[in-house]
Amino acid sequence: MPATPAPRRRLTPLRDLARLLAGADFPTAAPAPGTLPARLQPWLAPPGVLAIAVLTVVCVADFQTSRAPFGAAEATLLSLGATAPLLFVLWRPLIAWRIAYAGAFTSTLWLDRTSGAWPWPVIQMAVVVLVLGVAAARTSAGITAWIAVLAALPCLLHAPGGTGIQVWLPLAGVLLLGDQVRRRTRVERILEAQEEITDLARAQRAVLEERTRIAREMHDVVAHHMSMIAVRAETAPYRLAALPGPARDEFTAIADAARDTLTDMRRLLGVLRTNRDDPQRAPQPTLADLPTLIATAADAGMPITLDTGAADPAPPEPVSLAAYRIVQEAVANAGRHAPGAAVRVSVRSAEDSLHVTVANGPAPAPHTAPARGPGHGLLGMRERAQALGGTFTATPSDGGGFTVAARLPTRSGPPVRP
Structure with a gap:
């Protein structure tokens, strides 16, 4: 069954009119701190x-001298309505338009049309033009259309000598120009957003290609060996x-360790080849798996003990x-750099960490670790x-040993910058 089209919003023009007359304004963003405008x-x-x-003051004098019979009070009130929009035009365009429109409409009704005098001083006309242009550039197309319709009322009401349409047409041109500025600004913002999205997609593609290349190299070299x-x-x-029999068991243990390493390698390759933020992966080891890790190291001949403290x-x-992972890497480093040395692993819980x-300890006999190039074990544990x-330290201990210590917060907190 075909989907029923959504009903058209027939009340949108009325909503635009309601917002123009008494609705929320279009506030401008404050300048960024430290910039020249700020x-x-x-x-x-x-x-x-x-x-x-x-x-x-100039408007007051203009109203009193050129547009009689305005008195001092009337001239002051009309002059405030003519210039007050300048206080809001850049920050609240609708408020500025409401004040400017009320002032222009009041001037039209207040002046006797039979006198033939022009109801609006030059300053008031300039302010009205500025307000219309800014409002059209900052508001929506529907509100701009209502501004054009309402602007025709004071022009047609006064219309000295039939010039109402001649006054309204330039105002409509200003509104049209402001609307074009708004549309162009909107198109430029959309293009900038699209460029940012394109740059982000390009960067993500480069990262994914590099990760795929690393995964391919790891598969071809490490997984093969x-x-x-x-x-x-x-x-x-x-x-x-x-x-x-013991030698057969040792070879079996080596084969099992190699298979487990291959499984972890395949999981890692899957993570590298995907671009998802939450890649599907097998359950990761936890502290509950530490006894198995310690038992495996002990079976390999390492004198190692585990102290887990209170439960x-x-x-x-x-x-x-x-x-x-920290215990795993530290135990591997101890076996590599001090074979035969006693290793003590301690995992204890504090109140919030x-x-x-x-x-x-030191190796029972002098030993030199085989050259493998610069490793990343300590760096990975610290990261x-x-x-x-948390915090991490790796320091030599008295007597020629080595101690790795880490404190891991168990409550949420800001990370420590390296």
């Missing part, structure tokens, strides 16, 4: 008010038939994941801690 605004306000006062390690470890018991409620998932400490608003 700095000049306090200095320009007093001269502007003084200029408006001078124009008001890990696959070879897993295959050789799995086939070693069959290729080397005389292996004792407090589980921390948030990001904190738990960060703590696990989680304290993670991994300390190892994980600081991303959560």
